[in-house]
Amino acid sequence: MTTQDTSPETQPKTLGGQLVKVVSTGGVHVILIGVALLWLIPSLGLFVTSLRTRAASSQSGWWTALTDFDFTLDNYDTVLNSADLPPPGFADNFINTFIITIPSTILPIAVAAFAAYAFAWMNFRGRDWIFLGVVAMLVIPLQVTWVPVLKIFNQLNLTGQFWGLWLAHTAYGLPFAIFLLRNFFADLPKDLFESARIDGASEIKVFFRIVVPLSIPALASLAIFQFVWVWNDLMNALIFLQDVEKFPLTVGINNLLGQYGNEWHLLAAGAFISMIVPLIVFFALQRYFVRGLTAGAVKG
Amino acid sequence: MTDAATEESAKPTTPVPAPEQPRRKRNWRPWLWAFPALFLLSVFLLWPVLRTIQISFYDGSVINPTKEFVGVDNYERLLTNDPFFIRRELPPWSALFNSALWVVLFTSGVLGMGMLVAVLADKVRYEKLAKAIIFLPLVISFTAASVVFRLVYASDPDIGLINAALDGVGLGPVAFLGEANFANFAIIAAGIWVWTSLAMTILAAAYKSLPGSVLEAAAIDGSNAWQTFWRVSVPMMLGPIIVVAITMIINALKAIDLVLVMTAGGPRGSTRIVGYTVFLEIFNNNKAGYGSAAAVILLILMIPMMWFQLRQIRRGAD
Numbered sequence: 001m002t003t004q005d006t007s008p009e010t011q012p013k014t015l016g017g018q019l020v021k022v023v024s025t026g027g028v029h030v031i032l033i034g035v036a037l038l039w040l041i042p043s044l045g046l047f048v049t050s051l052r053t054r055a056a057s058s059q060s061g062w063w064t065a066l067t068d069f070d071f072t073l074d075n076y077d078t079v080l081n082s083a084d085l086p087p088p089g090f091a092d093n094f095i096n097t098f099i100i101t102i103p104s105t106i107l108p109i110a111v112a113a114f115a116a117y118a119f120a121w122m123n124f125r126g127r128d129w130i131f132l133g134v135v136a137m138l139v140i141p142l143q144v145t146w147v148p149v150l151k152i153f154n155q156l157n158l159t160g161q162f163w164g165l166w167l168a169h170t171a172y173g174l175p176f177a178i179f180l181l182r183n184f185f186a187d188l189p190k191d192l193f194e195s196a197r198i199d200g201a202s203e204i205k206v207f208f209r210i211v212v213p214l215s216i217p218a219l220a221s222l223a224i225f226q227f228v229w230v231w232n233d234l235m236n237a238l239i240f241l242q243d244v245e246k247f248p249l250t251v252g253i254n255n256l257l258g259q260y261g262n263e264w265h266l267l268a269a270g271a272f273i274s275m276i277v278p279l280i281v282f283f284a285l286q287r288y289f290v291r292g293l294t295a296g297a298v299k300g
Numbered sequence: 301m302t303d304a305a306t307e308e309s310a311k312p313t314t315p316v317p318a319p320e321q322p323r324r325k326r327n328w329r330p331w332l333w334a335f336p337a338l339f340l341l342s343v344f345l346l347w348p349v350l351r352t353i354q355i356s357f358y359d360g361s362v363i364n365p366t367k368e369f370v371g372v373d374n375y376e377r378l379l380t381n382d383p384f385f386i387r388r389e390l391p392p393w394s395a396l397f398n399s400a401l402w403v404v405l406f407t408s409g410v411l412g413m414g415m416l417v418a419v420l421a422d423k424v425r426y427e428k429l430a431k432a433i434i435f436l437p438l439v440i441s442f443t444a445a446s447v448v449f450r451l452v453y454a455s456d457p458d459i460g461l462i463n464a465a466l467d468g469v470g471l472g473p474v475a476f477l478g479e480a481n482f483a484n485f486a487i488i489a490a491g492i493w494v495w496t497s498l499a500m501t502i503l504a505a506a507y508k509s510l511p512g513s514v515l516e517a518a519a520i521d522g523s524n525a526w527q528t529f530w531r532v533s534v535p536m537m538l539g540p541i542i543v544v545a546i547t548m549i550i551n552a553l554k555a556i557d558l559v560l561v562m563t564a565g566g567p568r569g570s571t572r573i574v575g576y577t578v579f580l581e582i583f584n585n586n587k588a589g590y591g592s593a594a595a596v597i598l599l600i601l602m603i604p605m606m607w608f609q610l611r612q613i614r615r616g617a618d
Contacts, residue, residue: 024525025423032420032430035413039434039493042448045461049451061457061464115337122330130338135613137345139606141554143578144595145348147355147365147588152343154363171344174337203329232441234557239583250443254561257447264451264459271447275440282439286432289439290501 050075050268057265075269085266086255088245090273093252097231097277099162100248104169104230105223111170112177113219117207119178120185121193131182137175146239153240160243168240169230177222184218185211221291228278228289249274349599356592365588374593384569385577385594391481393570395577395594398484399601402491402552402573409492410548411541414499418507419529421500431504435497442494442557449490450562453477477563480570487558487571494558495551499544506540507533543612550605553598574598 048062051071065071080091088096118124119131149168150159158164188211196206212219234250241247247255253270260266282289356374360367378385387394417434421427437445453476454460457467466472476486510533518528534541556575559565565572565580572580575598581591 028420028423032417032424035417035420036430036433039437039496041461042452042493043436043440046448046451057459059458061459061461062451063461063464111336111340115334118330118333122333124327124330127330130334132610132613134337134341136606136610137341139550139602139609140345140349141575141595141598141602143554143556143575144352144599145345146578146595147362147582147592148348148351149344150362151365167340168344171340174341175345178337203333228439232443234441234443234561235579250441253443253447257450257561264454267447268451271444274444278439278441279436282436286435290435 046268046271049264050272052265054263054265057268058262075265076273079266079269079273086244086252086259088247088252090249090252090270092245093247093249094273096246097248097250097274100165100169100233100237101227101230103162103166104173105227107166107170108173108177108226109219109222112174112181112222113212113215114207115174116178116181116185117203117211119182121211122203131178134175135179138179142172142235150239158240160241160246162241162246165236165240168236169233172236173226173229177226180222181215181218184215188214217288217291220285221288224281224285224289228281231278352592352595355589356596358589360588361586362582362588365592370589374590375597378590378593378597384572385574391570393480393484395572395574398571399553399573399575401484402488402555403549405485405488406491406495406552406555407545407548409488410495410499411545413492413496414503414544415541417496417500418504419533421504422507431497431500434500437494438497443561445490445494446558446561449486449493450477453486478567480567483563483567483571487562490558490562491552491555495548499548502540502544503537506537510536546605546608550602553601553605574601 045062048065049057051073052062052065053070053072053074056065056070079085080089080094082089115134119127119134153159153161153164156164158167192210192214193206196210201209231248232250233248234254237248237251238254241251249270253267253274256267256270355365357371358366358368359370359373380386383394385395387397417430421430424430440448451459452461453463455463455473455475455478457463457473460473460476462476463473466474474482476482514532514536515528518532523531554575555573556579559571559573559576560579563571565576574594578591578595578598581587581594583591585591
């Protein structure tokens with residue numbers, strides 16, 4: 001960090017000064033490009049591996065393929081369609097991931113929005129303490145909840161059902177969602193609410209006609225964040241689904257690792273299939289995603 | 301990263317006090333609005349925590365967790381007689397020690413790399429590209445990231461890039477995930493790779509919002525860039541730095557996916573951490589009480605972080 005230059009507008013007059021400046025900006029580029037490569041190369045390696053044949057990927061490093069092109073899409077075909085792989089196969093894993101993720105995104109946002117409205121704009125006893133209690137739950141490690149929740153699911157026959165997992169994801173997503181939305185709602189101008197209420201609008205009308213339309217950016221950030229979070233979840237699916245036919249991509253990859261730990265061409269293709277949707281979401285909606293994430297700097 | 305995003309993230313988590321609202325009648329209405337959320341939170345978070353504390357004093361299975369009351373036996377065994385949890389001889393690799401390493405190395409690694417990129421990227425024209433590349437690991441799952449790093453660390457020099465490089469200079473091969481002395485560090489490095497972007501984003505926003513006049517004044521006073529960074533920038537960014545640090549300590553303690561997928565706690569238990577011990581004891585060994593005791597220890601380790609966050613939020617509300 002010796003290389004940083006806090007006053008770029010002051011041009012050094014002497015030759016020596018100019019030389020120092022060139023060297024130090026050069027240092028900035030070298031370090032930054034080095035770090036960027038360090039972050040890019042591991043994923044690039046996996047991507048290249050996913051396009052190589054089984055023989056090639058077991059005999060030579062993926063980097064040799066950069067000069068010796070011989071790429072194939074067969075691995076993706078195998079991973080998605082082969083009957084030899086652990087059931088239910090990545091095509092079904094892919095569909096399951098959508099089935100798990102979409103309700104687990106919509107439900108918590110709806111439930112949280114109602115609660116956040118109450119916390120922001122209604123008066124009731126203990127409101128602020130309850131809100132602090134909800135926020136404190138952000139820190140609870142999910143490990144602490146597994147056995148009791150599983151026991152409830154067993155009693156209600158929800159273990160192995162998508163319903164159970166939807167409810168669990170909804171509940172686990174609530175502390176962050178309520179925290180984010182309550183703060184956003186509370187920032188809305190007070191006049192809006194007063195004039196609406198003077199006009200005799202009901203709370204439900206105020207909520208749907210004023211609060212929701214004005215909060216689209218916050219709701220969008222939250223939705224994208226929750227979507228990616230649930231899409232990438234491994235542990236909850238593993239523990240609460242316990243049904244091979246219903247497993248999402250993350251569990252599929254973990255099972256593939258167990259049986260085909262050295263079949264890099266297949267592992268790489270499987271891992272990339274799981275990344276496609278989050279990558280599309282990220283590139284298309286980067287701004288919302290980053291905003292949701294940084295607003296939740298307190299989320300673990 | 302767009303400007304709008306960085307502006308917003310400049311002041312994370314500062315709620316505004318909710319305005320007073322005069323309606324007194326129909327006081328059950330707010331409860332109706334909050335009920336679905338409070339019900340789910342009670343069933344899935346509040347009650348399970350209390351119940352897990354209770355189970356931790358029992359011996360039992362996942363199906364029947366309260367089979368036999370054993371008092372503090374589970375805690376006593378974890379803390380005094382389980383070399384996978386606390387190991388008294390060298391090498392020290394065991395869950396509690398590894399979690400401590402995670403907290404220290406992961407947190408400082410993420411903060412250091414995040415700060416490095418935040419400050420340097422501010423000076424170049426390809427800032428957005430560099431940040432997008434570093435951001436990507438946070439978008440993919442820990443499971444996928446684990447596959448990425450299993451490939452990077454592969455001990456065959458014809459598969460793993462690091463061992464190919466070592467081979468090139470006549471060293472290795474090193475089984476990074478198969479050697480007890482390397483594996484925990486290797487997983488922590490993968491964790492830093494995943495989480496650096498969050499630190500980068502928050503710290504970049506804070507760095508960009510530093511008043512230029514102060515930095516110029518420091519430069520005029522003759523302090524070089526290094527001194528300005530440590531004596532002016534860092535103290536002025538202390539708030540965001542602490543927020544990132546606390547967030548990362550929480551992530552380090554909660555971590556589990558990377559360990560499960562990369563090594564499943566091995567070799568010989570050397571990469572176990574507290575959060576993974578909970579999973580292993582409950583689901584692999586079917587010892588619900590013993591695993592719950594580890595979970596309660598994890599919860600206790602979280603309490604200082606919880607206290608800190610609540611203080612931050614209350615301060616924001618005042």
